Amino acid sequence: MTTTELRNAALDIFQHALRSVDARAATRHAVSLQDSILRVGDSEFDVANRPVYVVGIGKAALSMAVGLIDRVGTKIARAVISTGPSSLISSLPPTHAVFYGGHPFPNQQSLDAAQAAFELLDRANLERAVVIFLISGGGSAMMESPISNDITLEDLQRTNRQLITCGASINEINVVRRSISAVKGGRLAGRLTEAGLVTLIVSDTNSGDESSVASGPTLPTADDQSKPLEITDRYSLSALLPESVVSAIRNYNANTNIKPHPFYILLDNNMAVRATAERARELSFNTTIAFDINEQPVDEGVNLLLTRALGMEQPGCLISGGEFSCRVSGDGRGGRNLETVLRCAIKLHEDAQKSTVVLSAGTDGIDGSSFAAGAIADETTIPRAHELGLDPVEFLQDSNSHVFFENLDDLIVTGPTGTNVRDIRIVLTG
Numbered sequence: 299m300t301t302t303e304l305r306n307a308a309l310d311i312f313q314h315a316l317r318s319v320d321a322r323a324a325t326r327h328a329v330s331l332q333d334s335i336l337r338v339g340d341s342e343f344d345v346a347n348r349p350v351y352v353v354g355i356g357k358a359a360l361s362m363a364v365g366l367i368d369r370v371g372t373k374i375a376r377a378v379i380s381t382g383p384s385s386l387i388s389s390l391p392p393t394h395a396v397f398y399g400g401h402p403f404p405n406q407q408s409l410d411a412a413q414a415a416f417e418l419l420d421r422a423n424l425e426r427a428v429v430i431f432l433i434s435g436g437g438s439a440m441m442e443s444p445i446s447n448d449i450t451l452e453d454l455q456r457t458n459r460q461l462i463t464c465g466a467s468i469n470e471i472n473v474v475r476r477s478i479s480a481v482k483g484g485r486l487a488g489r490l491t492e493a494g495l496v497t498l499i500v501s502d503t504n505s506g507d508e509s510s511v512a513s514g515p516t517l518p519t520a521d522d523q524s525k526p527l528e529i530t531d532r533y534s535l536s537a538l539l540p541e542s543v544v545s546a547i548r549n550y551n552a553n554t555n556i557k558p559h560p561f562y563i564l565l566d567n568n569m570a571v572r573a574t575a576e577r578a579r580e581l582s583f584n585t586t587i588a589f590d591i592n593e594q595p596v597d598e599g600v601n602l603l604l605t606r607a608l609g610m611e612q613p614g615c616l617i618s619g620g621e622f623s624c625r626v627s628g629d630g631r632g633g634r635n636l637e638t639v640l641r642c643a644i645k646l647h648e649d650a651q652k653s654t655v656v657l658s659a660g661t662d663g664i665d666g667s668s669f670a671a672g673a674i675a676d677e678t679t680i681p682r683a684h685e686l687g688l689d690p691v692e693f694l695q696d697s698n699s700h701v702f703f704e705n706l707d708d709l710i711v712t713g714p715t716g717t718n719v720r721d722i723r724i725v726l727t728g
Contacts, residue, residue, distance in 0.1 A: 299613050299728030301676050304655040308674060308724050311577045311615075312657055312710070318573030319661060321358035321434065321500050321717040324564040325365030328498060331373055338430060338496045339562035345373060348494070349427045352377035352394075353415050353486070355441045356434030356512050357401070357662045358500040360386040361716035362564075363394065363432060375427075378418050380411035380441040382714055399440025402462055402666075403455045412443035412481055419486070422493040429495045431487065435502025435718035436662060437512025438472065443480040446546050453540040454478075464533040465625035467593055468503070472513045477526035477550035478543055479513065484556040487516035497561035502662075502720045504592070504620070505568060508561065518556045526550050567619040567720040570661055574617050574722055583615035583726065591723075592620025596634060600641040607725035608651065616725040624666075630698020633666020635659050635721055639673040640699045642725075644690050647680035653728040659710045662718040668700040670709040672721070682706055 299307075330337045334346035350373050354363050359381040367374065367389070379390070380399040387396055397411035422429050444454060457478065461471045476483035487495060497517065503510040509517040526547045530536050536544055571587055578585040591602045599622045607616035624634035635658040642656040659665070659672025683690055686705055693702040703709045 299653065301653055301655065301678065304653060304726045304728050305674060305676060307581050307583070308655050308657040308726050310581070311574055311724055312659055312722060314577035315570045315574040315722050316661060316712070316715055316717070319565045319570045319717045319719050321361035321565060322365035322368070324500070325362045325432070325498060326368050328562060328564055329366055329369040331370050336370065336373070336428065338498065339560060341496050341560045343428045343494050345428055349375035349425055351375060351418055351422050351427050351429045352432060353418065353429065354379040354381065354432035355515060356437030356500070357382055357714065357718040358434035358716060359432050359437070360384045360390070362434065362498065362500065364389045366430065366432070367391070376418060378411060378414045380408065380437070382436070382440070384714060384716060386716065401436050401439045403458045404439045404442040404451065406451060408440055408442045409451060411441045415441060415486065416443070416489065419489045419493070423489075423491055427493050429490060429493050431495065431497040431516045433497055433512050433516060434500035435511055435720070437515070438475055438482070441481055441515070445478050445480050446542060448542040449478060449540070449546060450542070453542050457539050457543045460535055460538050463626035464535060465595070465623055466529060466533055467623050468621055469507065469510055470529045472510045474526045474529055474547065475513045476519065478546045481515050482513035483552060484509075484514060484516060484518045487559070488556045490557055495557065495559045497559065499561060499563050500717060500719065501563050501566040502718045505566060508563060517561060519552060565717065565719050570719045570722055571617055571619040574724065578615040578617065583613050584611045585615040585617065586610060588616055588618040591618040594622055596622040596624045596637055597641065600638060600645065603723060603725055604642060604645055607727055608654070610727060612727050614727040618723045619720055621720050626697045628696035628698060630693070630696040631667045631701060632697050632699035633660070633668050635665040635672035636668055636670065636699035636703060637694070637697070638723065639675045640690060640694055640702060643675035643679040644694070646675070646677045651677050653677070655726045656724070657710070658721060658723040660721050661715060663712040663715040669711065670700060670703070671712045672710045673699070673703040673708050674710060675708060679706065679708065
């Protein structure tokens with residue numbers, strides 16, 4: 299296969315993966331209402347004389363909320379949704395209060411959304427209502443309330459900036475986030491004592507780690523009490539974080555007062571990865587899923603990807619998911635997917651590889667500080683860059699991979715997708 303054919307195939311495969319993780323469709327499939335019986339997954343609630351309230355958080359919250367309306371309609375009395383901008387906002391009735399919480403850093407609407415959710419949950423307790431939580435990735439910043447009044451919004455923003463640029467894994471970041479939040483670590487659902495509740499999740503974490511989605515606002519965690527402090531010490535963060543935050547971390551007590559309730563995983567990265575592989579096989583690629591290449595530091599992950607892919611029978615397709623950890627070293631625009639592809643392009647050029655295409659993109663349609671989902675590259679990428687006077691190593695050092703690929707017209711731009719199940723990486727060899 300030619301490089302052009304491989305590039306077209308990689309884009310086709312990624313688009314198929316996105317279609318396979320439609321959050322609206324997955325929510326419709328999970329929920330039904332017949333007479334007065336509301337079914338959510340395997341759970342049933344008699345809502346003849348009970349109001350139904352909804353709290354949605356994250357990048358898939360609007361898609362999930364619309365899917366819920368498709369099935370339950372006017373039975374939803376009130377909802378609080380905190381998410382990013384979306385055209386789906388016009389599909390929501392006036393009973394749904396929408397907040398545009400910040401990402402990747404909380405903003406004032408993140409705090410306002412938390413307050414509105416607290417008030418709704420207090421009302422749900424009084425009315426013994428049924429509450430459906432819609433939780434998805436990206437929600438860690440979109441709904442927030444600090445555990446201490448001493449912690450300001452600016453303190454939260456500074457803390458999140460340090461966390462996501464220090465090279466820590468997403469799980470480590472979430473552990474620290476939970477320790478300073480009145481929402482995360484099950485504390486949001488912990489406010490419910492008299493209401494019925496159920497959680498639907500579009501997961502951007504590993505299987506079995508659902509309590510980390512949006513830092514787990516409705517599910518208990520098994521974190522050791524000392525873990526947040528260990529993590530801040532590991533990445534030398536204590537001197538960089540506000541004193542109010544460091545104090546909260548030192549005094550952290552995990553929340554264990556959470557009413558047991560059912561939760562259901564609607565979509566996750568494994569589903570997206572398997573759908574990706576299914577499409578690759580339909581296109582006649584010898585396909586392998588590398589489940590073990592998922593959360594490595596980006597430089598290590600790139601080496602593993604290319605070494606394994608280039609050893610496959612051709613035409614070959616190696617697929618991996620998860621999220622590489624990526625330390626920010628400059629002031630440019632980019633993200634882990636863009637840096638993954640840039641590093642791969644450099645290595646393909648250094649090793650003089652032929653007919654090899656690499657695509658890495660986020661299923662949410664956004665990569666770090668970039669508006670792109672990711673990028674695509676091949677063995678011609680670096681020579682084309684040199685013709686334009688671009689030094690790929692300088693762009694890498696400046697964490698400016700977005701601008702590099704923008705110049706080459708190799709960005710993958712989908713816009714916000716309304717879902718979020720981590721990243722997809724595709725390496726095709728022909």
